[in-house]
Amino acid sequence: MTIALVILAAGQGTRMNSDLPKVLHPIGGAPMLVHAIRSGATLEPSRIVVVTGHGGEAVGQAALDYAPFVDIAVQEEQLGTAHAVLQARAALDGFEGDVIVLYGDTPFIQPETLEKMQAARATHDVVVLGFEAADPGRYGRLVMDGERLDRIVEFKDATDEERRITLCNSGVVAADAKVLMELLDAVGNDNAAGEFYLTDIIGLAGARGLSAGAVTCDEAETLGVNSRAELAEAERIFQARMRAEALSDGVTLVAPETVFFAYDTVVGRDSVIEPNVVFGPGASVESGTTIRAFSHLEGCHVSRGSVVGPYARLRPGAELAEDVKVGNFVEIKASRVDRGAKINHLTYVGDAEVGEEANIGAGTVTCNYDGVMKHQTRIGARAFIGSSTMLVAPVSVGDDAMTASGSVITSDVEPGALAIGRARQVTKPGLARKLFEMLKKQKLKKSQEA
Ligand code: UD1
Ligand code: MG
Numbered sequence: 001m002t003i004a005l006v007i008l009a010a011g012q013g014t015r016m017n018s019d020l021p022k023v024l025h026p027i028g029g030a031p032m033l034v035h036a037i038r039s040g041a042t043l044e045p046s047r048i049v050v051v052t053g054h055g056g057e058a059v060g061q062a063a064l065d066y067a068p069f070v071d072i073a074v075q076e077e078q079l080g081t082a083h084a085v086l087q088a089r090a091a092l093d094g095f096e097g098d099v100i101v102l103y104g105d106t107p108f109i110q111p112e113t114l115e116k117m118q119a120a121r122a123t124h125d126v127v128v129l130g131f132e133a134a135d136p137g138r139y140g141r142l143v144m145d146g147e148r149l150d151r152i153v154e155f156k157d158a159t160d161e162e163r164r165i166t167l168c169n170s171g172v173v174a175a176d177a178k179v180l181m182e183l184l185d186a187v188g189n190d191n192a193a194g195e196f197y198l199t200d201i202i203g204l205a206g207a208r209g210l211s212a213g214a215v216t217c218d219e220a221e222t223l224g225v226n227s228r229a230e231l232a233e234a235e236r237i238f239q240a241r242m243r244a245e246a247l248s249d250g251v252t253l254v255a256p257e258t259v260f261f262a263y264d265t266v267v268g269r270d271s272v273i274e275p276n277v278v279f280g281p282g283a284s285v286e287s288g289t290t291i292r293a294f295s296h297l298e299g300c301h302v303s304r305g306s307v308v309g310p311y312a313r314l315r316p317g318a319e320l321a322e323d324v325k326v327g328n329f330v331e332i333k334a335s336r337v338d339r340g341a342k343i344n345h346l347t348y349v350g351d352a353e354v355g356e357e358a359n360i361g362a363g364t365v366t367c368n369y370d371g372v373m374k375h376q377t378r379i380g381a382r383a384f385i386g387s388s389t390m391l392v393a394p395v396s397v398g399d400d401a402m403t404a405s406g407s408v409i410t411s412d413v414e415p416g417a418l419a420i421g422r423a424r425q426v427t428k429p430g431l432a433r434k435l436f437e438m439l440k441k442q443k444l445k446k447s448q449e450a
Pocket of ligand 2: 224
């Protein structure tokens with residue numbers, strides 16, 4: 001079965017009280033729209049059309065950033081959900097197969113649910129995704145006639161009796177593209193909202209002798225985000241899912257409820273994630289690694305056997321090979337750290353390469369920024385960087401070389417050399433004691449004057 005997705009994302013989302021279009025508010029570090037695209041993408045659709053309107057440019061751009069293969073259709077005026085789907089017509093030109101309509105603000109529809117809908121298409125011309133609502137509120141109601149879905153009535157237009165129905169419309173619809181477009185063309189806007197309702201296609205289908213049916217899913221899947229409170233709830237649900245997934249994938253989470261994942265976090269089997277670890281987007285951690293407490297990882301890769309943290313920060317472009325150790329209060333950005341290297345304390349490594357088995361002493365800084373441009377630092381294999389070395393980039397330290405503690409290294413160090421870049425120590429016997437006495441006298445004098 002060939003599939004196309006139409007994702008509606010033109011609505012304003014007034015209740016978010018935000019300058020950011022609703023569908024761009026993030027869950028797990030990615031706009032909620034991206035979650036909708038990703039869940040639909042598991043069906044391997046041949047086309048994905050995102051319908052934008054409010055904040056259209058930003059929404060379209062975000063969709064393309066994450067999913068360059070989508071088409072953008074613009075709904076200039078938000079005249080209703082049926083009107084919105086019709087805007088995808090040009091992008092669907094020549095497409096033959098089923099269209100599935102999803103909402104950009106409904107990020108949690110599961111792939112299995114969409115598969116169930118596809119299966120139901122064998123029996124019905126139009127399939128709607130419904131759910132039993134604990135509090136049906138203002139949802140559209142599914143009016144069933146036995147196994148058949150007779151019509152959907154919007155809350156605003158429903159009678160008291162219809163409002164007592166608890167089987168509600170999620171908004172997700174599947175139908176053959178040609179049939180769907182014909183039905184949409186017949187939708188009018190003579191209703192309480194004066195909108196073109198997508199939901200009207202069910203009644204219209206029945207009138208044409210086509211059959212409609214409903215598939216149901218858990219209410220949690222159809223959770224829509226309309227307010228900041230619902231966004232926070234969506235984040236909670238998302239994190240709970242990611243934690244459960246990690247645990248069942250064989251990852252140890254010592255305190256699961258304190259670990260936060262991004263939408264694309266990958267953690268290999270037999271890794272241990274200690275409490276209060278936060279993953280930003282783009283982090284992958286291979287099997288058998290340990291991420292210790294209070295670390296923050298984003299846009300980075302950690303290879304097998306490495307230990308990161310506690311209190312470490314891996315920023316985008318941090319690439320750790322096997323058996324690397326990164327300790328407390330270490331920040332690594334856009335740097336490759338080769339096998340077995342150790343960066344254990346209080347260090348900044350940015351725009352650098354660190355060779356195999358190199359040892360970076362406490363308090364080392366790659367001074368990568370001159371205020372205008374960024375520069376590279378190269379540290380060779382087995383090099384030993386003394387504590388509190390300032391590596392003023394661009395600079396390189398050769399294989400098996402050393403720098404003395406407290407050095408400011410401004411020129412390249414050849415392999416095997418020891419570089420000392422600091423003032424020579426001078427020791428004056430007895431001078432400290434003399435100084436102390438002088439200072440104490442001064443203090444006494446001052447307090448007597450006061
Ligand atoms: C819709 C359904 C309702 C269902 C509910 C589920 C209709 C008429 N009603 O109602 O049966 O229970 O969703 O949440 O379909 N959108 C556009 N362009 C528009 C209008 C809406 O792109 O002109 C998008 C919105 O951005 C949103 C989605 O369509 O993603 C749903 O629109 P919304 O206004 O929230 O519809 P509801 O009134 O909630
Ligand atoms: Mg809604």
